[in-house]
Amino acid sequence: MSKLFILLALSLTTLNTTWAKPNSRFIIGAKYPNTEAEGTRPVYSKAIAPDHNSFKGGYNDLLPFVTASPDQENAGSCLFMSSTGIVEWWHAKMNPQLTSSEDRDLSERYFMNLSKEGLDNDLNYWPTDMIYALNKRGKIYRNEDYRYTKGWYKKVNGKRVPALENEDGAYYGVPFSWISLYKNLDAPMVKLPKFEREIIFKDPAENRWNVTTAPKDIVSKIKRMIKKRNAPVLAIYNHVGFWHATMIVGFNDHASTEGCPFVGTYDERMNKRADEIVEEANLAQTQAQKKKLLRKAKNFRRRGKQVEDSYQANGGCSSKGVFYVRDSIYSDPDMPLYDYDLTNSGEETNLNAPVILREYEWAEQLINHAYQIYPL
Structure with missing residues (x-):
């Protein structure tokens, strides 16, 4: 089953009916560590699912071209899910004659493989420049032909x-998608335009874990x-x-937070995560490992307090004002199943919510x- 694509012909009213729930509710998502250095356990969090009022008065022009992503699970592939999602978005907008989902x-897996093949080795700063690796090929497979898989x-x-x-040390899952297996693939590729990117904000320390470093007007800048x-x-956050x-x-100044x-x-x-890391530290086999984990726990507490202090200093929670976000970790039970592995059964997961x-x-x-990211 391919990812669900919201047909271009749908009106915004139909979009709201398709995506929105009768009443706003929360979806639970699991974010897994990107690497073993980040941790070993997933963290669960809530996201707001839109209701019928969520899009009223909002900036909704982008919604007709949004695709719902498969759950990335434990692949650590979020940058490629998002980057490919933006390429898909432009592909749909620039080719309205395409009627087939x-x-x-398009194939996130192919984009992931380019990174493993070293096409990003000469990038100045890969977290913001990864689209240039795709530019080197200028084309991509469809997900139907080279799917995000297990x-x-x-x-x-x-x-x-x-x-x-049955091999020793063998695992089954989406990290399999990092392995390049397209060399002998007999399938047409989709030609892409050259893409550029314009930076709105980059953390001064180039730290993807930093908090409270965005400019005060970051919301206005993004809008x-x-x-x-x-x-x-x-x-990236x-x-x-x-x-x-x-x-x-998209965004809506009038939607409830x-x-x-x-x-x-x-x-x-x-x-809570810091407490878990302390438990892990107490089981460490060496003093060096224990000290490293205790430092990590301390940093978690520091960043949590940093956010809380800044949040309260800015007045706490506003009653209204949300961004529409297309994510890859909030599988929605109301969405169709995505079949990762066509040779297997039981590994399917519901697609993510198109928008949280x-x-x-x-x-x-x-x-x-x-x-x-935008085409030239």
């Missing part, structure tokens, strides 16, 4: 390779950039201790990079 649904893999000399189910090209913005990348596809569920509980959840809502305070406190 399969033709609009398979059996193991690590040999630190590199993932295909494995058999202006969305309006400038009528196009999405890619944001600290997701309860893990860095995460996502797409901002539902009590700021992400930022309002951030300090509490960072302290994030309070403006999320951007003010947690975003550390923001930029816009």
